[in-house]
Amino acid sequence: MSIRSLALGTRRGHFVAFATALFVLLPVSLAGAACPLTPTKQAFAPWGDTAEYAQVPGGSFEQGGAGWTFISANITAGNDPFNVVSGRNSAALGSGWGSLAATAISPEFCVDKSHPYFRFMLKPQGAVGALATFIIYRNTAGNLVRQILGSKIATNILPGNWRPSELNPLSVNIPLLEAGGTATVQLGFISPLSFNGPAYFIDNVLVDPYRRG
Numbered sequence: 385m386s387i388r389s390l391a392l393g394t395r396r397g398h399f400v401a402f403a404t405a406l407f408v409l410l411p412v413s414l415a416g417a418a419c420p421l422t423p424t425k426q427a428f429a430p431w432g433d434t435a436e437y438a439q440v441p442g443g444s445f446e447q448g449g450a451g452w453t454f455i456s457a458n459i460t461a462g463n464d465p466f467n468v469v470s471g472r473n474s475a476a477l478g479s480g481w482g483s484l485a486a487t488a489i490s491p492e493f494c495v496d497k498s499h500p501y502f503r504f505m506l507k508p509q510g511a512v513g514a515l516a517t518f519i520i521y522r523n524t525a526g527n528l529v530r531q532i533l534g535s536k537i538a539t540n541i542l543p544g545n546w547r548p549s550e551l552n553p554l555s556v557n558i559p560l561l562e563a564g565g566t567a568t569v570q571l572g573f574i575s576p577l578s579f580n581g582p583a584y585f586i587d588n589v590l591v592d593p594y595r596r597g
């Protein structure tokens with residue numbers, strides 16, 4: 385039975401209309417979500433961001449980095465202390481001098497217009513420069529491209545504290561060319577070199593679905 389025929393059937397009585405309206409409202413409220421739905425939470429509410437967030441696959445780094453690609457980077461003990469997503473591990477990017485352009489790249493996942501931004505937790509530690517993020521996606525010509533997003537977070541060579549990243553544009557910034565207005569993307573993180581050990585720790589890479597329900 386289609387949503388339309390359900391809605392037409394509600395004209396038989398007020399009670400039926402009310403009960404059926406509850407059914408009809410649900411698909412409407414999810415109309416922006418073409419990708420599979422995943423659990424969400426207001427992960428960045430302590431910083432005044434009350435949007436709902438869902439986890440990028442393996443983005444809490446609690447599954448051993450499955451599906452992630454690490455170059456001069458690795459999973460390390462220690463969760464983001466705010467427990468944006470609780471756990472025991474994060475990812476360390478860089479291992480000191482000689483580890484130029486340490487990189488972590490996520491597995492592929494589905495993005496639609498309900499994923500306008502992504503956000504994550506980070507901790508600079510002796511970084512000589514800012515952490516860059518990037519999106520890998522297919523452009524309108526069908527070619528895989530890598531779009532680098534600069535970080536606005538100022539860093540210095542002294543160890544810093546865990547903090548939330550700024551909002552990084554995701555579906556607001558790429559073409560949604562696949563079925564249902566979706567795109568297959570990967571997120572990446574590039575660290576500059578550091579004086580001593582990892583230049584950055586990152587944890588809890590989350591995407592921002594439009595608030596639902």
Ligand SMILES: [Ca+2]
Nearest residue numbers: 444463471473
């Ligand atoms: Ca974690």
